[in-house]
Structure formats: structure tokens, C-alpha cells
Amino acid sequence: MSTRKLISVITPCFNEEENIQDCYDAIKELFATKLKDYDYEHIFCDNASEDNTVKELERVAAQDSRVKVIINANNFGFLRSMFNGVLAAKGDAVIPMMPADLQDPPELIPTFVDYWEKGYKVVYGQRDKRDEPFLIETGRKLYYKFVTRFSKAKIPVDAGEFQLIDRKVVDALKLFDDYEPYLRGMIAQCGFKSIGVKYFMKAREKGVAKGRFFLLFDLALNGIVSNTTVPIRVGLVIGFLMSILSLAYAAFLLALFLFNGRSDVNKGMASVMIGLFLLSGIQLFFIALVGEYVASIHAQVRKGPLVVEDRRINF
Template identity: 50%
Template sequence: MKKISIISPCFNEEENVRACHEAVRALFEGGELAGYEREHIFSDNCSEDRTPAILREIASKDPCVKVILNARNFGPFRSNFNALRYATGDAILVFLPVDLQDPPELIPQFVRHWENGIDVVAGARANREESLSLRICRGIFYRIVNGLSDFEIPMNVGEFQLIDRKVWEVVVAHNNQYPYIRGIIASCGFNRLIVPYTWKARRRGISKNNLMRLIDQALNGIFSFTNAPMRLCTFAGFGLAILCIAYALVGILSYFILPDYAPRGTMTIIIALFFFSGVQLAFIGMLGEYVTAIHAQVRHGPMVVEREKINFGTEGSDKRRDAPVAASDSSPA
């Protein structure tokens, strides 16, 4: 019997974890996926409400549910990627949110496409039950990333994707301290099918994504897979240098030809000083993004520190199964 693994990160989701578990279980027990074995991995990011207690209760009654309790909040991407490395299924649903904004009803359709030979079945949020401003910002982000990257991240595709075991092996082999998972999957290649769906509005609880976290995720996506920002800085530096030389030549010529109209005075100096200072600070900021990512990577710290694992048994001691994972990350505390 083939096994389907499903990854569900959560943080302060006491109102949603039971509904998520029941929705998945219904698909496998008497539902469209009755002929498959189920593995549902919840990764709790140090919730401050009753989420850990509810997960313990669910796991005690359902051996197909596995739970990872993080020692602190490590952010959604690292928590998701760490749980992903524990998956043992023949196909793996990379991310199913416990708030069910990405609909679990699509999982049987994903599995059918996978059985027909598709390595990556990706859900695309063709319609979003969210504000127009957020939809516009997301559209701009995808266009920027795809314009700068050497590969395409499909528009409106997040981590709600079913991947084959061989794709999983390549994905989890990445030793990245801040993994941008949808970008990693896209960079791996393989044959891919896009399935559009409606991204539902949250029915219970409050979203944990705020504006700063969304900006952080967007910057991570941009700086993780391209050096185009630094190359832009290089070209802009040369361009500004040429403009400065041209401006100086114009100033010298105008002084001799049209002395009354020649640029002079402290105002010109102040404007030029502040303009070039702003440009330098912007370039230093871009450079800092890369330096920060390199610094986090070379320190070789654990991606996630785990406080407790439930229902893993002996297999939980080897999160790699068949795929290689960097030794520094293979045994978090």
C-alpha cells in the first residue's frame, strides 16, 4: 500500500488543528484515498495556547499522526522544512495549512495526477478571498522573482504541492538555514502540473502573517535564488559614475559658455550628496542581505531545535530516510 505524507505546520491554532486532522482522516478512512496509507505530520512552532495539548491528544488516539514540538518559534519556513525532512511517504504534500485555506479536498485530485506520472502537482491560488491590495502585491512579487531568477516560480503557487519521493530527496538535500520551499521545488525541475483553485478566507482564528513577515518572506525569495540585485548595483554604479562625469563636463562647459546659467552653490552640493548617500545605503542594504544569509549558513547551527517528538518511534531518529541531509542539521536537540 502506498503512503501519502502530509505536512501541517501550526502556531497558536487551537481552533483549527482538530478540523484539519478530521478533514484529512476523512479522505483516507472511507474517502477517495481509502486505498492509501496516511502519515500526517504536525509541526508546532512553540504555540502559546492549547495547540500542543490538542496535538498530544490527537496523536494518542491516532497512530498515523506525528507531532513535532519546537523549542521556540523558528518561523513558518524553517518549521515546515524541518517537518518535511521526516516524511516517509511515497508522495508528500509539502504543506497543508491547519486553517484549511488551501482545501484538502484537492488532495485526491493531486494523488491521481501523481499516479499518472506527474512528479510535482502544484496548487495555484487562481482566486483569493483576500483584499485587492494584497493580491496586487503578491502579483508584483512573483513578477519580480521570475524576472530575476534563472528558473520560473509559477504565479500564485505556494507550498501546497504534492511531490514524488524522488523530488523530495532532492528538496530535503538542500542545506539552507532559511529555506524558501516553493523556490527550492521549482529549482529542482521535474515534470509539473498546475491545478488552479480558490484560496479560501480564514474561518477561525487570526492569521499569524503580518506585513513585516510577508516582506521578510518576499525578500528571502528574491535573494535566495538570484544575484541580480547585486548585479543591478554594479550596473547602477557604473551608470551613476558616467552621469557624474557628464554632469561635471556640462558644468565646466557652461561656466565658460553660459556663466550666468552654470550650476553652482551649496544647493547643488547638498542635492548631490544626499542622492548619492541614499544610493550607497540602498546598495549596502542589498549587500547586507546576502552577507546575513551567508553568515547564517556558515555558522552551521540547527535549523530547528525540537523539544519533543510524538509517534515517531525509532524512525524519528533518522529524518533522512533515503535522502542525504547535511550532518549539522541531522540531529537537532
Template identity: 45%
Template sequence: MKKISIISPAYNEEDNVRACYEAVRTLFEGPLAGYEREHIFADNASADATADILREIAASDPHVKVILNSRNFGGSRSLYNALRYATGDAILVLLAVDLQDPPEMLVEFVRLWESGYEIVAGARAVREEGFLLRASRGIFYRLINLLSDIDLPVNVGEFQLIDRKVWEAVLQRDDHYPYVRGIIASVGFRRVIVPYTWKARTAGISKHNFSRLINEALNGIFAFTNAPLRLCTYLGLALAAFCLLYAFGATIAYFIRPDVAPPGVATLIVSLFFLSGVQLAFIGILGEYVTAIHSQVRRGPMVIERERINVADEPQQSARTAA
């Protein structure tokens, strides 16, 4: 019997974790009855009753594995750490416990996987959310596809079913701040995209506020492209050339018409502040890359776990860690 692993990260989701568990169990008692179930919950140090509920569920169902983090390490790191524990023949990378990604899509995902596709990716064709967030997400996907050399499908998140061989390739990526959907897109393999409606949350409060979404977007951009640094180089050269041309033109104007040539004070002030602003922007972009390098070099554990429940095996190690 083939096994399907489902990863569900959680943080302060006491209103949703049980419903998520029941929805997945119902699927494997019905249309997916021919498959073995492995449901892995990763709790990111919730301050509510989420961990207690997960303990109760795991105590009554050996198909449920629970990883409790010692603190909140962020959604991406917690997800990637939980992904290392998957033992299935196919892995649903992320099923949000708020059920905004409909669990029933897993039936179609498994069917397509069995037909030969190694990555079955859900695309949020319809989003039940505000215009600002929809527009921001659309801009991000188009921007990263423009800047990077990978094809990141528009509106595709981590709601993807991947084959075991894809899972192994994903875990070879040794990244301290993994952008999981980008890693999946970068490894290749045969992929099909299935559109669906991303539902509005019915219980609890979303933890993905606008600032966190911006941080996730920047992580994706800086992880998969050096285009911002290259743009800084081009703009720096262009500004230097423009300043030389302006200086040359101002000198010629002074000798031809000294009475109408600018006295220079205003020009210097404008140039100084403009160039200072550009330099600060470039330093900020460079700092983002330096910070990423700093985190990679210092290493340390991606996630520190406080407790594991129904987990017997050690997680899959990345290539660098294993070495």
C-alpha cells in the same frame, strides 16, 4: 499500499488543528481509502492549547506524528524540518491547518501523481482576501521570475504534492532559511498546475501579517538570484558616468557663460544627498546577502525540537549535514 505524507505546520491554532486532522482522516476513510496516511504536525511553540490538542490526537491515532519545537523558529524552517520526517511515497508539502488550502484537492493531486506527474502544484487562481495583499503577491511572483533563473509559477505556494524522488532532491538543498516553494521549482521534474480557490480563514487569526510576507519575499529573492547586486553594479557605473558628464558640462558652461553657470552650492547639496541615499540602498542590499552568508556559515541547528510524538526514525539529513 502506497503511503501519502501530509505536513501541517501550526502556531497558536487551537481552533483549527482538530478540524484539519478530521478533514484529512475523512479523506483517507473515503476517496483515498486505498492509501496509507501519515499526517505530520509541526508546532512552532504555540502559546495556546495547540500542543495539548495535538498530543491527544497522536495518542489516539498512530498515523499522526507531532513535532514540538522549543521556540518559534519561523514558518519556513519549521516546515522544512518537518518535511525531513516524511516517509511517504508522495508528500503534500504543506496543508495549512486553517484549511484555506482545501484538503479535498488532495484527491485530484493523488490522481495526477499516479498518472505520472512528479509535482502536482496547486495555484491560487481565486483568493478570498483583500486587494492589497492580492496585488502585492502578484508583484512579488512577477519580480522574482524576472530576476531569477528559475520558473516560480504565479500563485503557487507550498500546497504541492511531490513524488519521493522530488522530496529527496529538495532535501539535498542545504539552506538555513529555506524558501521551500523556490527549492521545489528549482529541482525540475515533471509538473502540473491545478488552479483552486484559496478560501478565507473561518477561525483564528492569520500569523502571516504584511511584514512577514515581505520578509518571506525578500528571502525568496535573495536566495535565488544575484540580480539586485548586479543592478547595484550597473547603477553605480551609470551614476559615476553621469557625474563625470555633469562635471564636464558644468566646466564648459562656466567658461562659455560664467554669468549663468550655477554657483555650485545647491548642486553639491543635491548630489551629496542623492548619492548618499543610493549608497545606503546599495549597502542595504549587500547587507542582505552578507546576513544570509553569515547565517549559513555559522550553521547551528535549523530547529531545536522539544518533543516528538509517534516519531521513531531520525529525520533525513541534508547532504552537507550528512557529510
């Protein structure tokens, strides 16, 4: 008699009291129908919620042992909380990110499983279209294309953490020692056989979105710093070119002085000031960029814990 395969579903959450029941019901229904030949565990990773999310999780876990809960002692960010959930998962396959608000459709999971059974170790969801303003969606796409184009590993365009990964990939992820884990990039670096499935990402129906501008900006910088050194190289090239142009301009002014016997300092003051502000702006930009890399190194070297857990339920 063959053993049923176990699939682990990870749901990081923060102040999601309105969505816990719906998310639980959606996954339960899925494994009761289309995935009835598989066992599952649904791991909720709470990031020190300030509403009744923990009470909702305790209630759901009390009635279903397949629901497992990790309650963090503080808010460590959803990336670290999610990765901690992946490390705790026991499944033959793991879905690292099933959002509590169900913006990523759970009905896509059977398709993920089908490709997994065909031998793909990574099946990632690709957000072909989003239910959000045009400018925000365009900005996201440009960012994804930039990271994909210049990262060490080829991160799929428009792919997030909503994907299915094989146990071999999970074991490979355990080899990473990253204080700020950019999971989609880490999965791409593992290099297993993968395939994408396009889908429409719908708008949140309940609760307030946690992806505020500064959070998204922080995640974007983390993705760049974690996966590419191209911005630093760009700064090197621009600095070199500006130095060459400055020397050429100085030679040009010297030639004017030698041939004309005078220098039009006052007439050239505007161009000097514009050049000064331009160079200062470029310098400040790249100093700040280098600061991001230094801050990332500083956080990694200090070796703080991935998360600090308050308690676990049903483990």
C-alpha cells in the same frame, strides 16, 4: 498483493488550537472517502506554541497513530519547521504544506494525487484568486512575478508550498544545505516534471493569521536572496550609469565655466542638493540590499541547527 502507497501530509502550526481538530478531521475524511486506496500519515510540526495547541495535538495523536507530532523547543519559523517535517516524512508522496486553518483547500489533494499517478513528480497549487484586499493581493502577484522572472529556477507564479511532491523530489531536497530553506524555490530547482492546479484561496475562518507584515516582508526577502542575484546586478548597472551621468554633468559645468568665464554655483545649488539626496538614497538602498545577502551568508556559515526538537509523538 500490491502494497498501498503512503502519502505524508505536513501541517506546520503555531498557536492554532482552534484549527487542529478541523484540520485533522478534514484530512481523515479525505482519506476515508476519495483517497481510501491510500495510506497516510499526518505530521503536525508545532513551533513552540504559546496556547493549547500542543495539548490538542497530544489528544488527537493519542487516538490516531497516523497522526505524528514534532514539537520544537523554540519558534524557528514555519519554513524551517515545515522543511524539518518534510525530512521526517516517510511517504511515497509528500504534501509539504497543509495549513491548519485550511485556507488552502484539502479537497484539491485528490486532484494532486491523480496527476501524480499520471507521472508528474511535482503537482503545485496555483492561487488564482485570494479572499483578501485588492492591494495586498496585487502586491503578492507582483512579487511572485518578480521572483519567477529573475530566479535561477522558474518558480511557478502564485504557487506556494501547498503542493504534492514525489519521493524522488524529497530525496533531492535532502541534498540541500540551506539554513533558511525557501522550499518552493528548492523544489523548482530540482527540475522534475511538474504541473499546476489553479484554486481559490479562501479567508481564514478561525484564529488569528500569523502572516503579519514584517513576517511576510522577511519571507519575501528570503525568497529573493535565495533565488536571484539580479538586485545586486541592478545596483551595479545603476551605479555605473549614475557615474557616467555625473561625469557628463561635470564636463558640462566645466564647458560653461570655460566659455562664460564664471559658474552659477548659487543658482545650481538646488539641483546639487536634489542630486545629493537622490544618490544618497540609492546608495543606502543598495547597501541595505547587500546587507541582506551578507546576513544570509552569515547565518549559513554559522551552521546552526535547522530546528531543535523538544520531542516527537507517534514516530
